[in-house]
Structure formats: C-alpha cells, structure tokens
Amino acid sequence: MNDTFLRACRGEKTEYTPVWFMRQAGRYLPEYQRVRAKFTFLELCKSPELCTEVTLQPIDILGFDAAILFSDILIPMEAMNLSLEFHEGKGPIFPHPVRDQKAVDALVIPDPEERTPFVLETIRLLRKELKVPLIGFAGAPFTLATYLVEGGSSRVFLETKKMMFQAPELYDALLQKITRCTSLYLQAQARAGAQALQIFDSWAGVLAPCDFARFALPYVQTIISDLRRATDVPIIYFANNGASLLELSKTAGADVLGLDWRINIRDAIARAGNHAVQGNLDPIALFLPKAQLEERIKRLLEDARGARGHIFNLGHGIVPQTPPLQARIAVEAVHRFSGK
Amino acid sequence: MNDTFLRACRGEKTEYTPVWFMRQAGRYLPEYQRVRAKFTFLELCKSPELCTEVTLQPIDILGFDAAILFSDILIPMEAMNLSLEFHEGKGPIFPHPVRDQKAVDALVIPDPEERTPFVLETIRLLRKELKVPLIGFAGAPFTLATYLVEGGSSRVFLETKKMMFQAPELYDALLQKITRCTSLYLQAQARAGAQALQIFDSWAGVLAPCDFARFALPYVQTIISDLRRATDVPIIYFANNGASLLELSKTAGADVLGLDWRINIRDAIARAGNHAVQGNLDPIALFLPKAQLEERIKRLLEDARGARGHIFNLGHGIVPQTPPLQARIAVEAVHRFSGK
Numbered sequence: 001m002n003d004t005f006l007r008a009c010r011g012e013k014t015e016y017t018p019v020w021f022m023r024q025a026g027r028y029l030p031e032y033q034r035v036r037a038k039f040t041f042l043e044l045c046k047s048p049e050l051c052t053e054v055t056l057q058p059i060d061i062l063g064f065d066a067a068i069l070f071s072d073i074l075i076p077m078e079a080m081n082l083s084l085e086f087h088e089g090k091g092p093i094f095p096h097p098v099r100d101q102k103a104v105d106a107l108v109i110p111d112p113e114e115r116t117p118f119v120l121e122t123i124r125l126l127r128k129e130l131k132v133p134l135i136g137f138a139g140a141p142f143t144l145a146t147y148l149v150e151g152g153s154s155r156v157f158l159e160t161k162k163m164m165f166q167a168p169e170l171y172d173a174l175l176q177k178i179t180r181c182t183s184l185y186l187q188a189q190a191r192a193g194a195q196a197l198q199i200f201d202s203w204a205g206v207l208a209p210c211d212f213a214r215f216a217l218p219y220v221q222t223i224i225s226d227l228r229r230a231t232d233v234p235i236i237y238f239a240n241n242g243a244s245l246l247e248l249s250k251t252a253g254a255d256v257l258g259l260d261w262r263i264n265i266r267d268a269i270a271r272a273g274n275h276a277v278q279g280n281l282d283p284i285a286l287f288l289p290k291a292q293l294e295e296r297i298k299r300l301l302e303d304a305r306g307a308r309g310h311i312f313n314l315g316h317g318i319v320p321q322t323p324p325l326q327a328r329i330a331v332e333a334v335h336r337f338s339g340k
Numbered sequence: 341m342n343d344t345f346l347r348a349c350r351g352e353k354t355e356y357t358p359v360w361f362m363r364q365a366g367r368y369l370p371e372y373q374r375v376r377a378k379f380t381f382l383e384l385c386k387s388p389e390l391c392t393e394v395t396l397q398p399i400d401i402l403g404f405d406a407a408i409l410f411s412d413i414l415i416p417m418e419a420m421n422l423s424l425e426f427h428e429g430k431g432p433i434f435p436h437p438v439r440d441q442k443a444v445d446a447l448v449i450p451d452p453e454e455r456t457p458f459v460l461e462t463i464r465l466l467r468k469e470l471k472v473p474l475i476g477f478a479g480a481p482f483t484l485a486t487y488l489v490e491g492g493s494s495r496v497f498l499e500t501k502k503m504m505f506q507a508p509e510l511y512d513a514l515l516q517k518i519t520r521c522t523s524l525y526l527q528a529q530a531r532a533g534a535q536a537l538q539i540f541d542s543w544a545g546v547l548a549p550c551d552f553a554r555f556a557l558p559y560v561q562t563i564i565s566d567l568r569r570a571t572d573v574p575i576i577y578f579a580n581n582g583a584s585l586l587e588l589s590k591t592a593g594a595d596v597l598g599l600d601w602r603i604n605i606r607d608a609i610a611r612a613g614n615h616a617v618q619g620n621l622d623p624i625a626l627f628l629p630k631a632q633l634e635e636r637i638k639r640l641l642e643d644a645r646g647a648r649g650h651i652f653n654l655g656h657g658i659v660p661q662t663p664p665l666q667a668r669i670a671v672e673a674v675h676r677f678s679g680k
Contacts, residue, residue, distance in 0.1 A: 156659055161624040165632070205581075208601045208622045208655075210636075241545075244583040244603040261548045263584040282548045284501040292505070296550075315548075319496055 002132045005066040009196055009234035009256050011276050011308040017301060017338035018065035019331055020135075023317030024058040025070045029324055031057045041086045045071055048121040055126055061324065062331050066133050066196070066311075067126065069189075071119055073139030073200055074147060076185045079115035080107045080177070082148065090152075097151035099159065104174045109181050112188035119185075123192040135236075136194030138186050140201035141178040141223070142216035148174070157206050164215050171215065179219040183226040190231035197227065198236040198258070204249070205241020205260075212245050217252060224253035236278055240316065246271045261285075261315025266303040276309030283314045286326045293326065297333040312338075342472045345406040349536055349574035349596050351616050351648040357641060357678035358405035359671055360475075363657030364398040365410045369664055371397045381426045385411055388461035395466055401664065402671050406473050406536070406651075407466065409529075411459055413479030413540055414487060416525045419455035420447045420517070422488065430492075437491035439499065444514045449521050452528035459525075463532040475576075476534030478526050480541035481518040481563070482556035488514070497546050504555050511555065519559040523566040530571035537567065538576040538598070544589070545581020545600075552585050557592060564593035576618055580656065586611045601625075601655025606643040616649030623654045626666045633666065637673040652678075 005018040026032055032054050036044060044050050051070045059067050074092050078084040085093045098104060113120060126134050147153070149160040163171045186197050204216055224235055238258025239249045249257060250273050259268050259279030269277055285296055297312075304310040312334045318327065345358040366372055372394050376384060384390050395410045414432050418424040425433045438444060453460060466474050487493070489500040503511045526537050544556055564575055578598025579589045589597060590613050599608050599619035609617055625636055637652075644650040652674045658667065 156624060158624060158627075158659060158661060161622075162627050165625070165628045205602060208625070209604050211622070241581070241602070244607065262545060262581070264549050267584065282501075282551070284496060284498060285505070285548070287498075287502050288505045319498060321498060 002065055005133050005311060006195060006234060008309040008311050009236070009276055011255075011274075014309075016340035017304075017310055017312050017334055019312035019334040020064040020066040020068065021058075021314050021318045021327065022068075024062070024064055024068065024327075025054045026318065027320035028318055028322040028327070029057055029061065031061065041072070042084075045075055046118045048118050048125055051118070051122040052125040052129065055122070056129060059130065059132060062328050063335075064132065064331060066135055067130055068135040068198070069119070069122060069126070069137060069194065071122070071137070073137070073144065073202075075119065076110065076112070076116060076138065076181055077144055077148060077178075079110040079112075080181055082107070092147060093152040094148055095151070097159070098148040098174060099163065101170060101173070104170060104177065107174075107177050109177060109184065112185045116185065116188075120188055120192040123189060123194055127193040133195040134193065135196045135198055136186065136189035137198040137200060138182045138189075140199050140204065140216065140237075140239075141175050141182060141219035142207070143201050143203045144178050144182070145171075145175055146203050148178075157203065161211075164211065175215075175219050179222050183223045186223065186227055187230045190227070190233050194233065196234045196236065198238060199223065199254070201237065201239040201242070204239035204245060207245075209244055209248060212239075213248050217248055220252045228253070238278070243268075250275055256309070256311065258313070259315065264303065265300060266306070269304065269307045272307075274308055276311065277304065277307050278311040278313045280313065280315040281330070283316050283319050283322070286314075286318065286322050286330060290329055293329055294333045294337075297330060298337045301334065301337050342405055345473050345651060346535060346574060348649040348651050349576070349616055351595075351614075354649075356680035357644075357650055357652050357674055359652035359674040360404040360406040360408065361398075361654050361658045361667065362408075364402070364404055364408065364667075365394045366658065367660035368658055368662040368667065369397055369401065371401065381412075382424075385415055386458045388458050388465055391458070391462040392465040392469065395462070396469060399470065399472060402668050403675075404472065404671060406475055407470055408475040408538070409459070409462060409466070409477060409534065411462070411477070413477070413484065413542075415459065416450065416452070416456060416478065416521055417484055417488060417518075419450035419452075420521055422447070432487060433492045434488055435491070437499070438488040438514060439503065441510060441513070444510060444517065447514075447517050449517060449524065452525045456525065456528075460528055460532040463529060463534055467533040473535040474533065475536045475538055476526065476529035476532075477538040477540060478522045478529075480539050480544065480556065480577075480579075481515050481522060481559035482547070483541050483543045484518050484522070485511075485515055486543050488518075497543065501551075504551065515555075515559050519562050523563045526563065526567055527570045530567070530573050534573065536574045536576065538578060539563065539594070541577065541579040541582070544579035544585060547585075549584055549588060552579075553588050557588055560592045568593070578618070583608075590615055596649070596651065598653070599655065604643065605640060606646070609644065609647045612647075614648055616651065617644065617647050618651040618653045620653065620655040621670070623656050623658050623662070626654075626658065626662050626670060630669055633669055634673045634677075637670060638677045641674065641677050
C-alpha cells in the first residue's frame with residue numbers, strides 16, 4: 001500500500017511528493033472514452049462496476065498516488081428528489097430550479113445507503129483493487145446551491161445571489177438542507193472505505209470575501225465538524241479561484257487546502273497557516289513542450305517546499321484535449337524531482 | 341466642469357468620492373434599449389451621433405462623475421483587417437481565428453484616424469456636451485489576443501495558451517502588433533479629447549502569475565510608456581480577477597488600478613502601493629434591498645479610506661437585469677456617505 005498521499009495530507013514526512021490530477025479519470029483517456037461511448041454519463045455514474053473500471057484506469061496507466069472516486073458532485077442532489085439531466089457539451093441541467101419555499105420544502109434529505117448505494121458500492125469495490133488511497137468527494141453547499149437555483153451552470157450567478165441578498169432565510173433553509181445531505185453523504189463514503197474526502201467549492205471564487213464568509217464558509221465548517229466526529233480521514237477543501245479567500249477558507253477546518261493555478265504556491269503557503277496544500281499547476285501547462293513542462297514542475301516543487309505537506313495536483317481539472325503522454329511526463333517529473 | 345474623477349485618479353484631494361460604473365451606458369437602461377432596438381451593435385458602435393447619445397444617457401439619468409466612451413474593445417481589432425461578428429446572446433465571433441504566421445502577417449496596424457474615425461468623432465462630440473470627464477478605453481493586448489486566437493469567447497483559453505506555450509515567437513509577433521495598434525489607438529483618443537484612458541484586461545485572471553508576468557504585463561507596460569510620452573491623461577489599468585496579480589499589475593505604470601469585487605478593497609490598497617484604486621462593488625450587490633445596499637457602500641467607502649485616491653465603481657460591468665433605480669440608490673449613497 002502506497003500511503004504517501006495520506007501522509008502528505010496529515011503533514012507527515014514523505015519520501016517524495018504524491019501526485020494526482022483532478023478529473024484524472026476522464027475524457028482525455030481513450031480508455032475512458034471507450035467505456036463512456038456505450039453509456040450515458042448518468043448511467044456511468046450509477047454503475048459501480050463501470051465507475052470502478054474508470055477510476056482505476058489512470059492509476060494503472062499513469063501511476064498516480066491517489067485515486068478519486070468517479071462520480072459527479074450533483075449525484076446526491078438528484079437524490080434529494082430533483083430531476084437532473086446531462087446534455088452533451090451543455091453541462092448539467094435541473095429543469096425545475098429551486099427558487100421558492102415550496103421547492104425547498106420538497107427537498108428530502110436522502111439516506112445515502114438507500115438513494116446512492118451505487119456510490120458506496122463503488123468505494124467498496126475500489127478498496128479491494130487499489131494499492132493507493134481512495135479519495136471520496138462532494139460539492140460544497142454554496143457550489144451545489146448555484147446549480148439548483150440557477151438550474152444549471154451560470155456566468156454571473158444572478159439568481160443565487162438574488163436569493164442570498166433578497167431572501168436570506170430561504171437561502172439559509174436551502175443551504176441547511178444541502179449541508180445536511182452532504183454531511184451524511186460524506187460520512188457514508190468514509191464508512192464505506194473512502195480514505196480521504198475532498199470538498200469541491202468550484203464556484204466559491206465568484207463571491208466577494210464578505211459574502212463567502214457569510215453565505216458559503218459556515219456550511220462547509222458544519223460539514224467538516226460533523227465529519228470530525230464521525231471519522232478521522234483527512235479532509236481537503238478546494239475553494240476554486242479563491243486566492244483572496246485563503247484567510248477565510250483556512251478556517252474551514254480542513255487538513256488540506258486545494259489551490260487553483262491563479263496564485264503562486266509560495267504565497268499561498270505563507271498565507272495558509274498550518275495546512276498541507278494541494279495544487280497547483282495550470283491544467284493547460286500540460287501543453288508545454290517536455291523540457292519546459294519539467295522545468296515548471298521543478299519550480300513549483302521548490303516553491304512548495306515550505307508547506308506543512310504538499311500534494312501535487314493541477315489547479316483545476318485536466319482538460320479533455322490533453323495528450324495522455326503529457327500527463328505521464330508530468331507525473332514522472334513530480335516523482336523524479338521530489339526524490340522518488 | 342466636475343473634475344472630481346480626474347483629481348481622484350491623480351491622488352489629489354476631492355470633496356467626495358467620484359463614481360462611475362463599468363457598462364453604465366448599456367442594456368439595463370430602457371433609454372439605451374430604445375436606441376439599440378433600431379440598430380445592430382456594430383452599427384451603434386460606428387455611429388458617432390448614437391454613441392454620443394447613449395454615452396450621455398447615464399450621466400443625465402444617474403448623475404455619474406465620469407462618462408466612458410460607448411464602444412467595444414474589439415473595434416480596433418476589426419480595423420486590423422479581421423472580420424468581426426456579434427450575434428445576439430453569443431458574444432463576439434472572429435470567423436477566421438488568428439493561429440499561424442500567415443494570419444499574423446495579414447494583420448495591419450491601422451491608422452486610427454483612417455480606420456476608426458467614428459470613435460474619435462464620438463470623443464469630439466462628447467467633449468462638447470459633457471460636464472464630467474470623458475474616459476477613453478481599449479482592451480489590453482493579452483485579452484484582445486484571446487478573442488483573435490480563440491475566435492471568440494472561451495472558457496479555458498486552450499488555443500491562446502497553446503500558442504504561448506508551443507509557439508512563443510508567433511505569440512509575441514501577434515502581441516507586438518496588437519500592442520502597437522492599441523498604443524496608437526489610445527494616443528489618438530487622447531488627442532481627440534479623452535481625459536483619462538482605461539485599459540481593460542478582462543481575461544488577465546485566467547493566467548498563472550508567472551504567465552501573466554511574461555505573456556501579458558510587458559505589452560501593457562509598453563502601451564503605458566508610449567502613452568506617457570504622448571499625453572498626460574491619467575491611465576487606469578483593470579486586470580479583472582487579478583487579486584493575486586496585484587504585485588505585478590502595479591508595475592504596469594498606470595495611475596489607477598481597477599479592482600474586481602473578489603478582493604477586499606482594504607487588502608488591495610495595502611498591496612497596491614502608490615496607486616489610486618477604482619472599484620469594487622459586486623455588480624450583483626445592486627440587487628440588495630436599499631438599506632443593505634447603502635450599508636455595503638458605506639463599508640466599502642470606509643475600507644477604501646487609506647487609498648491614495650478612490651474612484652467608486654463596480655467590480656465588473658453592471659448586468660442588464662439591474663433596475664436603474666438601484667443604480668441610482670448606489671450613486672446617491674456613494675455621494676452622500678463620502679461627503680457630497
């Protein structure tokens with residue numbers, strides 16, 4: 001068992017820097033494409049056998065030091081009794097956005113074992129196969145709420161912010177329900193065998209710091225304090241585009257702070273306090289010629305030296321156009337330059 | 341003549357805090373919609389009479405302390421011999437993206453008087469009418485290049501970054517041409533009567549700091565040092581989503597740094613050095629109930645007290661759904677709380 005990743009999360013000494021990539025099980029891999037071609041995205045997400053297969057692919061092919069459960073942050077939202085659709089190239093759609101008290105009241109807090117058994121079964125299957133730690137995950141409540149309130153992706157998040165600003169009690173009622181659902185969902189993942197948990201706050205960076213502090217962070221803190229009572233797995237909090245939120249997000253209670261690529265990792269470490277950090281290569285830097293890609297990785301590793309722990313990752317998900325060979329060059333460079 | 345805005349740009353004492361809003365001449369105003377209904381966006385941009393009319397509307401209706409030329413950052417790019425289309429709800433499109441040496445060679449450096457006379461004529465007309473200063477503007481070279489290389493808007497800017505990373509000489513040749521075009525364009529605006537110039541780097545925030553330093557900032561520095569030889573009007577540089585770029589963008593040479601809403605203005609001022617700042621209310625905060633909107637503006641003004649100069653603005657363009665009454669409440673609150 002390679003537990004380098006888990007030790008880095010806990011700030012313990014490691015022989016080399018562990019590496020995994022967000023969306024490492026995904027469209028840039030022809031092996032994934034072959035599986036995906038035969039099923040819809042939701043069919044794939046709901047089949048423990050297929051999820052297990054695609055989760056394992058990048059570990060076998062590219063040698064990552066951690067696996068992340070193949071799923072989608074919106075899966076537990078569907079389980080709250082919402083209809084969810086994925087359309088090719090258009091992102092997720094909730095045809096009935098949640099914008100009033102009636103819609104909030106209609107949301108159920110699902111029992112994860114009952115409503116998302118396929119996720120937990122995937123975790124159990126993966127733990128039998130994996131020689132590296134398995135990361136479970138969920139979306140952060142604010143990020144999840146944006147999809148529910150907007151009805152899908154957004155650009156300026158007008159409806160979500162209008163609800164915050166004009167109907168803060170309704171917003172809080174919605175977020176409380178999402179928080180409870182997410183808390184139970186992550187606890188169930190830990191019980192099923194997830195060895196670390198990442199909370200993705202993909203849209204945190206659209207909030208002014210004062211709004212992040214009031215309308216996003218407290219719900220994350222609740223989830224993490226719930227988790228601390230239920231499990232001792234390391235927790236990673238990734239507030240995307242959160243360079244100016246670091247002083248706030250470091251109070252979330254996580255062990256590890258995920259960093260996007262818009263901040264120099266040395267500056268982030270200086271501000272992150274007593275946290276391990278995860279990140280933060282620009283995903284598009286994987287398109288650099290080999291020598292320059294290696295040079296950039298070397299510099300990033302040097303810049304990260306002062307961290308309590310460093311897990312190398314991209315600053316956001318790997319893009320589908322990435323040649324797998326480039327991902328391999330990067331993984332090998334991280335290992336080589338960090339002493340493996 | 342109300343020159344409060346110009347004095348704030350120069351860091352001189354003002355009786356109150358001047359305010360204008362990005363996209364203040366725009367779709368949230370029914371008066372604008374009525375003009376726009378009769379013409380395409382490009383027809384509007386190319387008519388000095390219509391541009392003058394819509395530029396004046398928000399000054400008359402809402403009492404802003406500065407006017408900004410109604411135009412689009414891509415107008416001088418079309419003048420480089422590119423075909424440019426605007427489709428309703430889809431943003432700008434360059435049907436022939438610039439991705440190779442031949443396409444770069446085909447770009448001309450336009451004489452602004454010859455190829456964009458309507459912009460300069462608009463400035464001359466506006467100066468006869470306005471009782472507040474007139475801001476001219478252009479896009480920053482990196483931001484302009486993304487549109488040319490991607491062929492329109494983008495999400496991950498793959499083609500632009502691929503050109504940077506894989507063909508840096510081609511990228512530099514393209515950026516040099518855009519820089520020269522922009523430099524001449526802004527100089528011509530100053531000669532025509534623009535009393536301040538804003539450089540919009542709308543997409544700067546998608547770059548890692550190391551890439552911003554190499555692939556975006558130097559071209560802005562060139563433009564500003566050209567401008568310093570040609571004119572003494574104040575220069576505003578707005579690197580959107582640039583919280584972690586401040587230490588770099590303050591070396592651009594501008595008088596004023598524009599700030600988006602993702603950073604607390606007090607933190608930004610502490611890092612901005614000897615600059616006036618412009619910003620930075622979340623545009624969606626205009627949807628707050630009156631009392632809370634006023635409270636937020638009051639706090640922002642207090643947070644900005646330590647600045648060398650402060651021009652109140654939104655952190656990004658006002659959104660079309662904004663009720664004009666809310667914009668008026670904000671303008672009045674800025675004036676009242678800052679001592680007008």
